[in-house]
Amino acid sequence: MSTTETAKKEPQKLDAIVFGAGFAGLAMLHKLQNSLGLNARVIDKADGVGGTWHWNRYPGARSDTESWVYCYSFDPTLYREWKWTERYPRESEIRAYLEHVADRFDLRKNIIFSTAVLSAHFNEKTSRWDIETDKGDRFSARFLITGLGILSAPNKPPFPGEERFKGQVLHTARWPHEPIDFAGKRVGVIGNGSTGVQVVSELAATVEHLTLFQRTPQYSVPAQNHPLDPQFLDGIADSLEPYFDRVRKSATVFAFEDAKVGAMEVSAEERERVFEKAWRDGGGFNFMFGTFNDIAVNRESNAAAADFIRRKIAQIVTDPAKLEAVTPTDLYARRPLCDNGYYQAINRSNVTVANIRQNPIIEFTEKGVRTSAGEVELDYVIFATGFDAVTGNFTRIDFQGRNGVKMKDHWAQGPRAFLGLSAAGFPNMFSLYGPPGPFTNQPPAIEWQAEWVSQAIKYAIDNGIETIEATPEAEQAWLDECKRIEEMTLFHKIDWWVSGANIPGKVKAVSFYMGGFGEYMKHAELCASQEYKGYTLSPAKARAA
Numbered sequence: 001m002s003t004t005e006t007a008k009k010e011p012q013k014l015d016a017i018v019f020g021a022g023f024a025g026l027a028m029l030h031k032l033q034n035s036l037g038l039n040a041r042v043i044d045k046a047d048g049v050g051g052t053w054h055w056n057r058y059p060g061a062r063s064d065t066e067s068w069v070y071c072y073s074f075d076p077t078l079y080r081e082w083k084w085t086e087r088y089p090r091e092s093e094i095r096a097y098l099e100h101v102a103d104r105f106d107l108r109k110n111i112i113f114s115t116a117v118l119s120a121h122f123n124e125k126t127s128r129w130d131i132e133t134d135k136g137d138r139f140s141a142r143f144l145i146t147g148l149g150i151l152s153a154p155n156k157p158p159f160p161g162e163e164r165f166k167g168q169v170l171h172t173a174r175w176p177h178e179p180i181d182f183a184g185k186r187v188g189v190i191g192n193g194s195t196g197v198q199v200v201s202e203l204a205a206t207v208e209h210l211t212l213f214q215r216t217p218q219y220s221v222p223a224q225n226h227p228l229d230p231q232f233l234d235g236i237a238d239s240l241e242p243y244f245d246r247v248r249k250s251a252t253v254f255a256f257e258d259a260k261v262g263a264m265e266v267s268a269e270e271r272e273r274v275f276e277k278a279w280r281d282g283g284g285f286n287f288m289f290g291t292f293n294d295i296a297v298n299r300e301s302n303a304a305a306a307d308f309i310r311r312k313i314a315q316i317v318t319d320p321a322k323l324e325a326v327t328p329t330d331l332y333a334r335r336p337l338c339d340n341g342y343y344q345a346i347n348r349s350n351v352t353v354a355n356i357r358q359n360p361i362i363e364f365t366e367k368g369v370r371t372s373a374g375e376v377e378l379d380y381v382i383f384a385t386g387f388d389a390v391t392g393n394f395t396r397i398d399f400q401g402r403n404g405v406k407m408k409d410h411w412a413q414g415p416r417a418f419l420g421l422s423a424a425g426f427p428n429m430f431s432l433y434g435p436p437g438p439f440t441n442q443p444p445a446i447e448w449q450a451e452w453v454s455q456a457i458k459y460a461i462d463n464g465i466e467t468i469e470a471t472p473e474a475e476q477a478w479l480d481e482c483k484r485i486e487e488m489t490l491f492h493k494i495d496w497w498v499s500g501a502n503i504p505g506k507v508k509a510v511s512f513y514m515g516g517f518g519e520y521m522k523h524a525e526l527c528a529s530q531e532y533k534g535y536t537l538s539p540a541k542a543r544a545a
Contacts, residue, residue: 009138016040016457017131017141019120019397021111022051024147024432024446026098027072030105031454032145038457042107043133045116049102050095052149056195058172058382059182060202061091064194064223064284064338065441066255068236071097072447073244078104080237087282088225088338112137119398120144122427127466127538129428143457146431147446148394155385161364171383172199184208185379188369190361192218194335196384197342204345211352211376213361213369217328219309220337224282244444251516253440256283256290263292263301275308284336285441296333296489306332316343325353333490352376394434401426414509418470418478418534419524421449427467427538430456436482438520439512445520452524456532466540474534478513478523485514 015038018025025042026049032040046054063070067084082097089097102108116134123130123140131139156171170176172195183206189199190213197220204210236243250258263271271292278287287305294301310327317323326346345351359373368378394415399407402425410416410423417423420437421430430453431437433446460468486492491514513520527534 009136011130011138011140012041014039014041014139014141016143016145017129017139018042018145018147019117020044020051020147020149021046021049021102021113022053022147022149023072023098023443024149024450025051025111026101026105026107027074027447027450028145028147028432028453029107029110030074030101031450032457033107033110034105036454036458036461040110041139042111043115043117043131044111044113047114048095049098049108049111051098051147052173053091053094053098055173055175057091057175057177058170058195058199058384060198060200060340061172061175061195062086062088062198062225063094064088066283067093067228068233069244069247069253069255069441070094070443072101073240073444074447074451076237076240079240080234083230083233084228086225086227088223117397119400121398121400122402122429124402127427142428144429145453146394146429146434148397148431149433156383157385159361159364159369163364164366165364165368165381166366167368167379167381169381169383171385180380182207182380186368186377187211188213188376188378188381189384190356190381191384192216193384194337197337197339199382199384200351201340201342201345204348204351207350209350209352210345211354211378212346213354213356213371214325215357216330217326218334218337219306219328219332220339220342221279221284221287221309221312222282223284223338223340224280225340248444248448248521249518251440251518252285252289253438253444253517254283254285254289256286258289259291259293261292262294262298263304264294264298266292271304272308275305279308279312282338284338287338288332288336296491299331299490302332302490313343317347319347322346322351322353325355331490331494333494394431399426401429415511416475416479418474419520419527420478420513421453421524422468422470422475422535424470424472424475427469428460435511436479436513438517439514440517445517448521449524452528455528459528459532460537463537464540465537467536467538468532469536469538471534471536478534479510481515482513483510486510486512489514 016032018028021042021044029040029042032038048054066087067089073079082100118132118134120129120131129141129144162169182203185207186209187203187207188211189196192212192214197218200212247253274291278291288295292301295305313327314323317326354371356371359371362370362372365375368376369381395408405425415435417431417434420434432449433442438445456468
């Protein structure tokens with residue numbers, strides 16, 4: 001459709017528009033449509049609900065959060081009727097859950113699928129957002145809410161010669177919907193973050209040979225996944241509100257209790273006992289935050305945890321060369337991983353670890369991948385190289401606020417938004433789980449933010465407020481607070497995807513509030529209780545006149 005034809009198309013007027021049909025978009029649409037009774041739409045480029053779980057269908061893909069807190073809690077009946085089958089649900093079960101939510105709350109009627117947003121410009125004459133899509137559709141919305149996700153814009157580094165490769169190249173974040181039979185195939189996996197660990201764990205026993213192209217060895221602990229007893233879920237449902245109130249007031253919004261003491265405050269024997277119990281109980285976040293309260297901030301405590309994991313790896317990986325390759329030596333300060341037999345997979349005779357820090361990938365060939373150590377012949381190459389995380393999806397849409405300011409320019413030195421919700425200069429726009437926001441298990445945090453945003457919108461409507469807009473001062477103060485807290489942690493000492501280090505040329509930035517979700521809620525609640533202090537509230541022109 002030409003630009004002229006698009007310009008002629010009359011925009012559809014809405015109260016609110018939401019980008020993304022994952023956990024955030026569905027929660028927000030439910031609030032707008034069913035609680036506030038507003039005329040709202042969700043737009044998603046996928047052909048179904050699920051957000052990141054629509055695309056991430058790779059072998060082994062599952063949440064590393066316990067299923068019973070990787071969900072909504074706003075409806076007791078929903079919670080009781082949906083029975084999760086495993087501690088850590090597979091992507092298919094999460095997607096089925098979100099499809100169930102969309103149907104149960106009659107959300108599909110207001111979701112526009114298979115449509116990409118090209119631009120969203122704030123119109124200063126109308127105080128509305130003008131949105132255009134790749135289908136030529138135009139919308140005019142009073143409020144714009146993004147649920148774009150921080151892990152949804154795929155990162156695929158280029159390598160020379162990829163077009164020559166006679167096998168198949170896949171990316172975990174854009175996995176085909178049709179099943180692939182890897183039996184008897186030679187498979188290369190590039191990347192060993194959370195995704196790569198899951199792929200290797202799942203495929204090693206199936207393929208003829210698996211080569212892991214690894215740059216940085218990871219610390220990973222067992223997931224200890226297991227089936228769930230429905231009665232266990234019913235027990236939570238019996239006290240749903242207090243249970244989730246406790247979960248949300250924790251630092252990371254997981255099912256476990258936050259640790260109360262530091263690792264160096266107990267004896268060496270007690271440290272070993274606590275780490276051993278956490279290893280048997282399973283869970284990456286549990287190991288980092290449920291054992292001792294200072295692993296992420298105290299170098300000595302961090303070293304104790306890292307040493308324990310290294311000793312466990314050495315008990316599993318018996319080949320000396322492989323052990324050296326997969327044993328991490330840096331800080332235990334990336335996203336804490338858990339696995340379903342990763343090191344056992346590495347130990348298999350049909351698995352090879354290629355150290356691409358020592359021997360970088362030079363090019364693809366017709367038969368496979370050539371590193372500086374030689375050619376590896378492959379049938380499949382799987383990129384498990386993650387995402388242009390946090391800001392990737394924001395900078396790929398043409399967001400424009402007041403005075404023609406582009407979001408990509410406003411965020412050129414890193415993301416900045418008051419409470420991670422509202423960027424200065426972008427009125428009536430809110431971002432669920434946007435940066436720099438809380439570093440947590442997402443669904444319960446997203447649900448809470450959706451309620452907060454819905455109340456802010458209701459306040460604006462009820463009080464004749466035309467625009468609600470974060471002030472530059474509040475935005476800067478929040479960014480300063482996020483920086484202050486992150487600099488107290490060891491996460492600040494590591495180059496990883498959270499800081500943008502995985503994307504060449506991307507500015508290293510603070511992307512999260514690391515103070516815990518309990519403290520985050522206090523900041524947001526104080527803002528709302530003080531008539532949205534930190535925002536400029538502009539009355540409607542007619543009312544002002």
